[in-house]
Amino acid sequence: MSELTRAIQETAQKLLQNKEVELVVGFAEGSLPLRNTPCFVRQPEEAQRLVWGYGCENNLANYLRQRPEKVAVVAKGCDSRSIVELIKENQIDRNKLVVIGVPCRGMIDRKKVTRLLAGKELLEAEIRDGQVVLKGKEFSESVPLEQLLHDTCLTCQHPNPVLFDIMMGEPVPVKEADSFVDVANFEVKAPAEKRAYLIQELSRCIRCYACRQACPMCFCEECFVDCSMPQWLSKSSLNVQDNVFFQAVRALHLAGRCVDCGACDRACPMGIDLRTLTRKMVKDVQELFGYTAGVSLDQKPPLAAPINTTSPATFNQDGR
Amino acid sequence: MLLNKGQLTDWLNQLMQAYQVFAPIKEGDYFCFKQINSGDQATLNYTNSKVPPKEVLFPRSEKLFCYRCENDGVQLTEQIDESKKIIVGLRPCDAKSFLLLDGVFKSDKYHDPYYLTRRNNTVLVGLGCNQPASTCFCTSLGGGPFATEGLDLLLVDIGDRYVVEVLTDRGRELLAGMELPAADQEAKETARRVKEGAALSTQVNLEGLKSKLDVIFYDPIWDLIHEKCLGCAACTYTCPTCHCFDIVDEAEGNEGCRIRNWDACMFPLFTLHGSGHNPRPTGKERFRQRVMHKFKYFVDNFNAIACVGCGRCIINCPVNLDIREVLAEIQGSEVRSDKQ
Numbered sequence: 001m002s003e004l005t006r007a008i009q010e011t012a013q014k015l016l017q018n019k020e021v022e023l024v025v026g027f028a029e030g031s032l033p034l035r036n037t038p039c040f041v042r043q044p045e046e047a048q049r050l051v052w053g054y055g056c057e058n059n060l061a062n063y064l065r066q067r068p069e070k071v072a073v074v075a076k077g078c079d080s081r082s083i084v085e086l087i088k089e090n091q092i093d094r095n096k097l098v099v100i101g102v103p104c105r106g107m108i109d110r111k112k113v114t115r116l117l118a119g120k121e122l123l124e125a126e127i128r129d130g131q132v133v134l135k136g137k138e139f140s141e142s143v144p145l146e147q148l149l150h151d152t153c154l155t156c157q158h159p160n161p162v163l164f165d166i167m168m169g170e171p172v173p174v175k176e177a178d179s180f181v182d183v184a185n186f187e188v189k190a191p192a193e194k195r196a197y198l199i200q201e202l203s204r205c206i207r208c209y210a211c212r213q214a215c216p217m218c219f220c221e222e223c224f225v226d227c228s229m230p231q232w233l234s235k236s237s238l239n240v241q242d243n244v245f246f247q248a249v250r251a252l253h254l255a256g257r258c259v260d261c262g263a264c265d266r267a268c269p270m271g272i273d274l275r276t277l278t279r280k281m282v283k284d285v286q287e288l289f290g291y292t293a294g295v296s297l298d299q300k301p302p303l304a305a306p307i308n309t310t311s312p313a314t315f316n317q318d319g320r
Numbered sequence: 321m322l323l324n325k326g327q328l329t330d331w332l333n334q335l336m337q338a339y340q341v342f343a344p345i346k347e348g349d350y351f352c353f354k355q356i357n358s359g360d361q362a363t364l365n366y367t368n369s370k371v372p373p374k375e376v377l378f379p380r381s382e383k384l385f386c387y388r389c390e391n392d393g394v395q396l397t398e399q400i401d402e403s404k405k406i407i408v409g410l411r412p413c414d415a416k417s418f419l420l421l422d423g424v425f426k427s428d429k430y431h432d433p434y435y436l437t438r439r440n441n442t443v444l445v446g447l448g449c450n451q452p453a454s455t456c457f458c459t460s461l462g463g464g465p466f467a468t469e470g471l472d473l474l475l476v477d478i479g480d481r482y483v484v485e486v487l488t489d490r491g492r493e494l495l496a497g498m499e500l501p502a503a504d505q506e507a508k509e510t511a512r513r514v515k516e517g518a519a520l521s522t523q524v525n526l527e528g529l530k531s532k533l534d535v536i537f538y539d540p541i542w543d544l545i546h547e548k549c550l551g552c553a554a555c556t557y558t559c560p561t562c563h564c565f566d567i568v569d570e571a572e573g574n575e576g577c578r579i580r581n582w583d584a585c586m587f588p589l590f591t592l593h594g595s596g597h598n599p600r601p602t603g604k605e606r607f608r609q610r611v612m613h614k615f616k617y618f619v620d621n622f623n624a625i626a627c628v629g630c631g632r633c634i635i636n637c638p639v640n641l642d643i644r645e646v647l648a649e650i651q652g653s654e655v656r657s658d659k660q
Contacts (some may be wrong), residue, residue: 030640030642031634031640031644031645032455032634032640032642034637035640036640037548037554037639037640037641037642038547038548038639039548040544040547040548058638062550064546074460106505111349114349115349119365119366119367121367121451121453121454123454134573137451145402204347204348206371206553206557206558206559206582207380207582208552208553208554208556208558208584209552209553209555209587210550210552210553210554210638212552213550213551213552214550214552214638214639226587226589231538234568234570235566235568235570235579235581236381236570236579236581237380237581238379238381238383238579259659263638267550267552267554267638268637269557269558269636269638270348270350270370271348271349271350302373313472
């Protein structure tokens, strides 16, 4: 990890020094144990702030839309896949982006750590030889790293960036094909059971929209939940059905675009399982269209409207 | 007085006969304040709740009144919640937040009957913090792990018993019929040691912060400090002192209700005018507003900082934008004149 950190710092410094980019978006040390935090570097000497670690869980593609300046971004596999989709959706200008690819060994899920420590507070953590040493007041526990990784990382098929200009370090081995066991388990449930599960999970939703804001692909200028004319769903949280409706539309809107980076799930302060819905979409799109979001710049998104731009007569004036 | 932990369930069951009792209960991996219908649901072995108990007095969504349009006019029914409530096991920082919210909902110009009726009918039983979290910084804001301000009773956990500090007559009434023994010398001594041991690891320097904020509205610091903020409301919705709201009518056919919902300065919609103009068009202005409201405007209006140092915004921020670091950065910034 320290080698990757050094490589990222040197690359960022060079890019800024040579004025190849005006900004580098990466990660810095966070203020909490096992946490890194998005970091924006504009001066070569500030590149020292950049780090790489098991807490670089945020999807940095979120910060790249409609940037006026030339930007370099530190991208792990999932970030790079979001970048691919955003380029296809004209949200990122490829010519103004330098992708510093970083092979990813997975990120640590702090919720799993919290669950494991069952009330004890984590004050310090150390990672060595595949073990995470968790330390707090009067305790120290060693846990295999694999046990603490995010579920998204455990099924990830693209730990190595799919799109990059400069690659840091050696590629990491890719795991066996994703079997979507979790989604299959959800699929076999009776409709009433599925409904009950979603209602139970989403009854905790406080409508803070952290899921929406953390998602690189949620960039509508006006989100349907904010629209008041017409009002698609109630603004109040009195009715849990509306929380379900919000997430159902969000998941459907992300079908064929979601790279299963887990950013929504990680952002939710209430620990709601949002991934079951988004993963169901990922699986359906793979099965129905043979499409995996974000793996290729050339492959057309399956759910993009098949508009023939050379024959405007396809639509009449009313847009029908 | 002394309350055996084994007596807690019975006491809560007894209180439930006359009050709605709200207590921390475990929900998934977190604790939340919910109305309990049996004393054994309460779990007082927690560090801090995910969402503060402010939602008991200021719900996420509440009906203000309902209406029905009829041939000869409109029928209105006001929805004021007059039930008697107790919040058990809230932390001293959360109790302090109610004192701050009081200023907002009870001013010279306006008394908010919805909040104030609940407030007046709610008794607060606090629980001191034997082990404050590393993200807690209440002492920097004039509070403390065993501060009693705003509470009616304070429970001090001394192992198998609580030392109950009676702070108001309303608090004393809750113990009627319990015939609790007075705290003996040993219990008092243990309580003293527990209090001394509850040291906070974080201090935030607030000295001179207000006078800095008074003059840095146009400072370039805001261009950078907000950059990683996603613009979600995880911080404000889990903050015990944030109190902004939006009011909407939800109607179907001839009838509906006027509903007050939590809103957040972090959303672009919060300040969007009907004209389409938005005076806080980007994350920069919105983030500045959040900091300014807590540490400057609230001080101007109520002579108090609208932060109690509970640390929830630090724990819940999806990008680890830590308010302690933000304040430190502001403190270190060069003071400029308030001119563009």
